[in-house]
Amino acid sequence: MEKAREILSDLDLFAGLNRDELELLEREARICSFQEHDKLAGADRPLEAVYVVLKGHVRVAICNDKEEEITLHYHGPGDMFGLAGLFAVSPMPFHFIAAESGEALLLPLRTVKQLLYKYPANLWAASRALAERLYQVYREFSNESSYGAKGVDQYPIRLKVGDIMSGDVATCRSETTAAEAAGIMGKRNIGSLVVLDGNGELVGIVTDKDLVTRIMATGLDPCVTTVGSLFTAGPITISHEAFYYEALLLMMNHRVSHLPVVDRTGLVGILTMKDLLDAKSHHALALTERIEHSDQIGDLCSLADRVEQLVDRMQSEGIRPSEICRIMADYDDRITRKIIRLVEKELAEEGFGPPPVPYCWVTMGSGGRKEQPRRTDQDNALIYRDPAADQKEAAERYFARLAEKTNDALHRFGFPYCPGGVMAKNPVWRKTISGWREEVADWIREPDGQGVRNLTIFLDFRPVYGTFELAHELRIRILYLTQNVPMFLHQLVLDDVQSPVHLGWFDRGEIEIKTRLSVHFINALRILSLKHGLPQVNSLERLRALTEHGVFTPEESSVYEEAYEELMRYRVGGIRKIDIGSLKKQERARLKRVFHITKDLQNLLIHSFRAEGLAL
Template identity: 25%
Template sequence: MNTIAENIAIFLKEYAPFNYLSHDELVEVSNSIGVIMLEKNKTLFKIEDKLHESFYVVASGVIHLSFIADAEETMLNKCYAGDVFGLRPFFAKNNYMMTAKAREDSIVYAIPIKIFKPFVSQNPNVLDFLLESFASNTRNSFDKEKRGNLITDTIYSDQTSGEIQYFQSLSYNKTPLKIASKAVVKDVAQLMTDNLSNSVIVIEENFPIGIVTDTDFRSKIANGRFPLISTVDKIMSSPVVTVSENVSVAEAQLMLLKHSVSHLCVTVDGSDKSDVKGVISEHDLVVAQSNNPGVLVREIKRALTPKELKQVREKLTDLIQSSIAKNIPLAHIYNISGEIISAINKRAIELAILDLGSPPARFAWLSIGSQGRKEQLLLTDQDSILIFEDVAADKYRDVKDYFIKLSKRVTTILEKVGFLYCPNGHMASNMTWCKSLTDWVKQYNNWMKTPGEITDEMSSIFFDYEIVFGENKIEDALTEVIFNNVKNNNLFFDYLGNDTLRKNPPLNFFKKFNLEEEGENKGKFDIKTKAIMPLIDGARLLILSMQIKGVNNTYLRFKQLAMADPKYSEIYLSCAEAFQVLSKYRTLEGLKNDSTGQFINIDELTKIDREKIKAALVPMKELEELIKDRFQLTQFS
């Protein structure tokens, strides 16, 4: 027995993705592993080096990964024992795009890709791990508490982390070159050159029977094996590997590895007995991996301008669109989108602070409304408040002036990113919504003890908030004030309950949609105001009345209510489902027309879609009856 290989196998078993392999499989891999001793400051590979035939695992020591940005070498990450790096040869053919250098005397294991590939193609967990690692370059070792987690792990629950590759959009060539099997090689080469294409599909009756790539020309024509006057059926790779149109990044990568090919043919049903719809190349997968949510968060952290943040927001829109197309549960999409939008807001605040200088007091920036509920998928307006800690009276004016300036810079940055200014002025840049903790306590006390008074009229969105930046203790203090005020506060719930039920019904007496009667949206259905908002308002009202803290998302609020109030669990669960259905239709409308999705042209929907929306409106009546019964609404009726 090779004791060195045995020891390496035992070491690797402690770390992902090797923990997915059996001991015998690890010993088999370990027998082929090279052990590299790197002295301090010694480079293993550098930017633009040709790719190695191995990838690497740190056995001991520290390896620094760096890249060039703005003509300067920037540290990207640190790799410690058990960290995997140098994965580019697995997923791309171009040269290294970073430098790996020993920070101290280190030992690195070199694992031959040829030996490890079969275990990847047989084990989806190994593939998922390597894809995530490659997409986020390496592990997030800046955060010592979470070292050993991938960057992407920080924005995924356990429920969604395994699905990362299914959230990513996969753009590919949907107008591939097609030729007959008896086409002459010379003519095909010219066709590919004229169209700047590196592949061509060989078809019979529009069914794919083979593929010819640049590699075939280099390996079969350039070396003289076949003359230029040959027909392409002599040099094509056959049969061609086919996949369906809705293939995910993970599935496509798995097929490339499994069959050791560089291109996949997309067909209508995924077989070679249906029409050709496109070609996926290795390059397409590399591009797709740049839309990995973890990578987007890292791009946000490095962004120095609103333009860079806007580019990430545009990638997020692509990610949302492809996720919906793949039927990813909307709750998961909300979670991912919410974290990325929150990261954009946080970076906008950081850039404003870099510009203005350090804050004169501690503070908390809270997103309110849809963003506070993590329900912002479309480019809707921005809603925020700023709370700064109490300061001495003689400093108050200067401190508030700083935070107003800060807020104006932040909201300007976010407007450039694409988040519109709130038409109602519910933004931290409005001096009414930027004030000290004591002033905010007075504000909420007034709203909740004397609701309905005109001064600083209350909007219910102020009860949906999430901290984006600053002191958690300040947010906690605000939450404490709200939940102290809800106890036995019939007047407040009377006001909130009537506000919830004040919306016009979505359907008329004849079960037809209540459409807009005038204005630019005449004849359209206001799905936001008439269908979605009553569910949002109802969930908020009930969650506050039951004093359930820390649940802001409407879908999760209904789920929580079903557990806390089992007598009506069926109604709550129906409302949760209805919220998902209606939100999906609004999102699809917004993505289609690059709008907020508020107004839907009912005539453009299929009969099935119209019936699905109507079915989602049914639980609203039950919710309305429950609210009327529970709160005995009177004063504000």
């Protein structure tokens, strides 16, 4: 299989394998397609292959004691997963679930093992890759959880087990009957009992699940059967000094939901998954779970204020403005995806059926750049695959209805309609992929005032839901055109410098941050990125890519990043205008520095294009 050969040749994991060995892998490899929500492997499906994602995304998730899924990490095109199967001796606690439709290359685990165990260097590379992947997952889980993006926010992560455990431990003896144990649990509304021996020493734990699966399922008499024949001996314990995240990882890795807590003297408490969930019940993980499990748009909209409150909480905890923006973009994306799924369900119930062709919902403007910490006007569009001739009208009806219902639901949630109509329910912003290719080509080749404004908004698009390939295909087309039609970038520069950054504004009392500073800062990074063919959308990512590309020195990049964070600080704080006279001396000095830096960046843009003969 030629495609498999090409992929295998690019993987460092198989470097050094001889021709026969690579051909063996190639023969046994297969490409599989998956749909959104398909479970590829997991705790109830042993790892039997190493996977290389070709298209789409796969999420790594665990289940809590309520059997609810919590996403830890995402794998995208080019990522490999399943390496743990090379070393694992027990089932993995993770599930690998398709986040969207796509394809993966499957390499049978037995064959990979057979080959790698012949090559110590390759086996070492596999173990190192796995260690780095685990480190990345744990780091993301810790960092992003402390920021509230995909799990627990900063406060619970700082907690120790002793702060959240229950010190009132319910116990029993080995001779306690199952019926008596169930009675204790029911009376105290708990899910486990710690089993003690005659000296009061911890010897095991029995859970309500043990009682159900080992008594009810086997037909044993609970009035006769004792806990001694049911409990788990030598249970996993945790120190009262351990941190929240350590307890969470311990439960995840061992698939348990109850941990006896000990100190040097012995048993001091019990910690459950519920305790961990309660510790953040008013925090980001609970909110994330409520978003994911809302089954009505009205239920989802009831969470709007709680989402908005996250910004203030993160500000008070000193999280970097760029991180707050990224986190809130993640929430906005979750909300949008959930709304679209609910709308798809409604359309199916109305008789429209499933989407007639693949499509992609994109967000644009500040939302596309992940620089929108608070709810503002919608900027979104829809791209769908060209349908067959006899399906064109049906496809347009379906996507018109989907876009209208989605925009309306977003409005209900608190994202106002765009006054300029930059929304997917407007046919101008809802097209087939071929329609979009033609539209952006017209905007770029013959830029007029409206075309420049439209493309300035559209250039910062980012896929949120559906077939991301459509958005990536369009991005490649735009980068190609902007590289081959240089006058378009010149027009963008001219549009920006019509309102040059004047340091004199600083002495005029009141300043509008967005129009006087932020717009020019963002425009410069966007234009320079397009000029160098860089696909990044977020301004900070553009800055870093330009630095790697040699446009900025690391020192210059550090200065620009500092200014960017300052601009985002005003945005996060909801500050649109600033009265210079009301600023403290230090704040005034910081803002003046941002003016100078933004002016320097605009000058750099001007000089960069003057060197190409642009008259400015």
